[in-house]
Amino acid sequence: MATRLKYPFDNPVEALREYRASSPNRVFLVDDEGRSLTYGDLYEESARLASAMQGLGVGKGDRVGVVMSNGVELVNILFATWTLGATAVVIDPLTISEDLDYQLSDASPKVVFVDPQVMERERGVLSRFNTVVTGSCANCLTYSDLLNRGSVGGLKTEYVNPRDDVGLIYYYAGIASRTEQVWHTFYGLFTGPYAFGEALNLGEDDVVIVTAQLAHILGLTEFLAAFLRGSRVVLVRHFDVKLVPSLVSKYGVTVFAGVPLMFDQLLNNNELDPKTLSTLRIALSAAAPLPPQTQLGFYQRFGVPLVQFYGLTEAFVLTLQPLSYREVTGTVGSPIPDVEVKIVDPRNPGRELGVGEVGELMVKAPWVMKGYSDPEDTRRAFYNGWLLTGDLMVMDERGLLYFRGVKKRMIKYKGYPIFPRDLEVILMKHPAVKEVYVTGEQAENPSIGQIPVAYVVLKEEYRGKVSEGELMDFVNSRVAFYKKLRKVYFVDKLPT
The missing domain is CATH 3.40.50.12780 (ANL, N-terminal domain)
Structure with a gap:
């Protein structure tokens, strides 16, 4: 039987309000550049930012894209988003090109916050979105510009249903074995x-x-x-x-x-x-x-x-x-x-296994995801209220x-998750590829984990005319560094 906890609050913003009231001058965060935040700083700056975001049309239930590395600004943006009852769509800043375009287009955020490096690298993709840059940027709306527009007194908040409203979206789906939205409620956060x-x-x-x-x-x-x-x-x-x-x-x-x-x-x-x-x-x-x-x-x-x-x-x-x-x-x-x-038995989750028997882990907790963006994938991920x-x-x-x-199709490289299906979809766009199967191959260094490799069946007319390197470049120019293919094998038949 699990140990039960009593939770003092039901979402992170309530906790911030309490800390601001009781210890406004206490420094709770420092970064590697020596910058610091007190509880009062975080409350004031996130409230001002939330007020300014309302001026951009962001309200309860809307989505805010965040493509940033760790930093003070990222923390302020997350709490500003949650203060509005909006959903933070947090995307790995290493995400590039088609991957980034897919995730942002799929999420449809009202505004996207990015690091200057992301803006420089992905200007073409980001030009289609209402983008705020957290550093200096010519002809861009910057974080400082936006912050100066807001005021704590001008902030209008709405009631959040913490157990139902979605506060966070990650693009992942390990159980579904492909990249899609994972929804977490404010209560889960x-x-x-x-x-x-x-x-x-x-x-x-x-x-x-x-x-x-x-x-x-x-x-x-x-x-x-x-x-x-x-x-x-x-x-x-x-x-x-x-x-x-x-x-x-x-x-x-x-x-x-x-x-x-x-x-x-x-x-x-x-x-x-x-x-x-x-x-x-x-x-x-x-x-x-x-x-x-x-x-x-x-x-x-x-x-x-x-x-x-x-x-x-x-x-x-x-x-x-x-x-x-x-x-x-x-x-x-x-x-x-x-x-x-x-x-439980991987083929029959209704049959629980005993000590020493290998099976699928099934879990239940108050913070398990609300679901995926695909209802059918959500249905398959649960069994009688338990997450498979x-x-x-x-x-x-x-x-x-x-x-x-x-049991799921997933590769772990240096701790990063890679979904083979995502790479297969990209490879199938190459005119020479007839069939493809991507899997993980153990790296020489066990701490690295697995490297992604592809088994490819070429169309008859392209045999001998396309190299392994060409297919690797085709994929690797479109994905983050950790998703890159490390090997391509040409085969007559895909492995089973």
């Missing part, structure tokens, strides 16, 4: 991160460094967990193996979450003095399997427990490895408060879960 913070025992004495992008569920969950539990946040634009340890030491960071490759890089940095990370009480790894040698080596060198946790875009964080089992490798832990789990994760796991006699593979 509070309860999921809050419960993760409860599992970590986060409090006002903690300092949490956020290196994963808020454009991914890992980064957003870690940030919101710290914010909602009253911890201080150190927000990093991009992970850097030399910068992050210096920030840990400078700000007395106690909690650090990342992907396995980050911990490998720290562990392999021979110039790093172990004392630099001495303030950490826990390090957390997710998004890909953590190699045992990394997990044990990190603890042996730095004296900091490195444990795994597990979640997915459709359900925030679900499990955490307890510190009492910190020397156990390979486990993603046990359910955090308010999470129920079952291991598509991940194969086994549970031991202690209640610890171990990842054993995936």
